[in-house]
Amino acid sequence: MSDYKINTNCVHGGYTAKNGEARNFPIVQSTTFRYATSEAMAKLFDLEASGYFYTRLQNPTNDVTAAKIAALEGGTAAMLTSSGQAASLFSIFNICGAGDHVISSSTIYGGTYNLFAVTMKRMGIDFTFVDPDCTPEELEAAFKPNTKAVFGESIANPALVVFDIEKFAKAAHSHGVPLIVDNTFATPINFRPIEWGADIVIHSTTKYMDGHAMTVGGVIVDSGKFDWTKYPDKYPGLTTPDESYHGIVYTERFGLEGAYITKAVAQLMRDLGAQVAPMNAFLLNMGLETLHLRMPRHCENALALAKFLKGHKNVEWVNYPGLEGDKYYDLAKKLMPNGTCGVITFGVKGGRKAAEKFMAGLKLASIATHVADAKTCVLHPASATHRQMNDEELAAAGVSPDLIRFSVGIEDKDDIIADVKQALESI
């Protein structure tokens, strides 16, 4: 399947119907699977045979969708999770424990920042947040003897910083640790992090992959390239016997291409249970069938809107990495020559009050705590997600009072621009 081009894999990846079978892989809406003998089932529990026994661990619909995403990202194995948050947690917790340290870009999704800085810190994992535009020397200085992973977002939500992946991959690999990249905003249509040095790729599939704001979900993809066996002291969970699984050594049994994901399924899904519902995996699979058609339209519309905003008298500033003159334009052109994403941030003249007035004037764009689906949606963080903060606190959080996050959908760009124009003129 992965010999096909990415557009074909969006449609067919993960599953080929055999004679007389359903062309759409069905929703296997069953918690459990029947076996003729206890011995047959015992082999599954020992990971000696592959097969399904309980949907918390694996389900055929979920696996088919995960296999499609592995093909899209060019990875060797993948697993779905119940949310992007669960994907971020599992991607790190699979190789880190109490006493370990992780380096993360500071411009990441706020929920991920909270997960790392508060919740995972409580689990004993320490994070150092670095400016993604830091010098190689500054990055180097963040490493500690107990550093186990490096993390960043290919295009940061909502800062729209394009991640200098080569710099981070080089530093991570020179310290013998993997680079984990959240590729939610770019999607594999615009950027394939594994080709630029990422070892693990994650997504909130809730966004462009689903594409229709129907299902919350996440995915973790392993490149199969990171050699855990070179650092057995650092990653004993992968390279030494797992007593909770009859002494299996994941790297020995499943090779570099399968060890990381098998461990994440066998241990983390088993114990923490953040599995996706088969119905949601089915809907995600349907969404993926048009990802290659939707992404270029999102980017085309976003660029047209960004250009319009740049020239408007009521607009103070515009951030869009696909827009010439943007701080990240050159890096985006190099890493993502076909486009970046459909999300723009901009500030309206007149601060918080003007921003609120602009929002109220929109007719086509809906006010929603979401980004990256087919319908244009918009959020004014200062009056929504960050409304408890005063202007000074907003500045410290990197959210100016006038900041509007605009997720450009796949409607006709003329209608989107007309809606924004009339709302801007109502300020």
Ligand code: PLP
């Ligand atoms: N990563 C990024 C870049 C996101 O934008 C989000 C959510 O907005 C997440 C992760 C978390 O994903 P979810 O909401 O599916 O848990």
